Amino acid sequence: MDCAVWTDAIGGAHTEDVISGVLARLDALPELTVDALAAVLATEIGLPDTSRWLGFEREGRCRTLVRRTDRYELIVIGWLPGHGSPVHDHGASACAFRVVRGDAFEERFPRGAEAAGPRILTTHRAGTVVRASPGEVHRVANAPDANEPLVTVHIYAPPLAVPPVPRRPRRSSPTLQPRAST
Numbered sequence: 001m002d003c004a005v006w007t008d009a010i011g012g013a014h015t016e017d018v019i020s021g022v023l024a025r026l027d028a029l030p031e032l033t034v035d036a037l038a039a040v041l042a043t044e045i046g047l048p049d050t051s052r053w054l055g056f057e058r059e060g061r062c063r064t065l066v067r068r069t070d071r072y073e074l075i076v077i078g079w080l081p082g083h084g085s086p087v088h089d090h091g092a093s094a095c096a097f098r099v100v101r102g103d104a105f106e107e108r109f110p111r112g113a114e115a116a117g118p119r120i121l122t123t124h125r126a127g128t129v130v131r132a133s134p135g136e137v138h139r140v141a142n143a144p145d146a147n148e149p150l151v152t153v154h155i156y157a158p159p160l161a162v163p164p165v166p167r168r169p170r171r172s173s174p175t176l177q178p179r180a181s182t
């Protein structure tokens with residue numbers, strides 16, 4: 001699937017300095033625990049900082065790989081209203097993600113008892129950093145009635161077994177322009 005780029009809607013400008021700084025901090029850390037990942041993502045990340053990698057797909061969330069090393073991977077995800085992940089864990093990987101734009105709805109499930117339903121329901125506002133330790137089971141979504149796209153930046157350490165395909169979002173349909181935020 002191709003990603004429809006959103007750059008025009010956010011003014012076209014982007015910076016790589018902030019994401020480059022995040023990557024440099026990850027490279028310098030001796031141990032990439034979930035708390036260390038969250039600390040790195042405490043850095044203010046604006047929407048323009050993600051725009052080089054940010055895209056959207058009609059069918060579901062658009063995951064764009066920024067960098068994958070032996071120790072970690074960093075991914076930008078664009079979610080239109082109604083897009084969500086499946087219920088999943090991250091295997092042996094620690095995960096932290098930052099909400100850059102929009103609201104991230106998260107369901108946390110009891111380990112090994114997903115069928116019992118979610119244990120915790122949380123809406124994470126922009127600027128929030130969320131931690132998920134290895135083995136944590138959750139689902140993340142942009143609510144169907146959300147009034148804007150959701151943009152998140154994720155770090156997994158070590159990298160997930162099945163990484164997203166590295167790609168650069170393509171410029172395409174204007175029908176995927178976000179609705180006005182309130």
Ligand SMILES: [Fe+2]
Binds near residue numbers: 088089095132
């Ligand atoms: Fe996850």
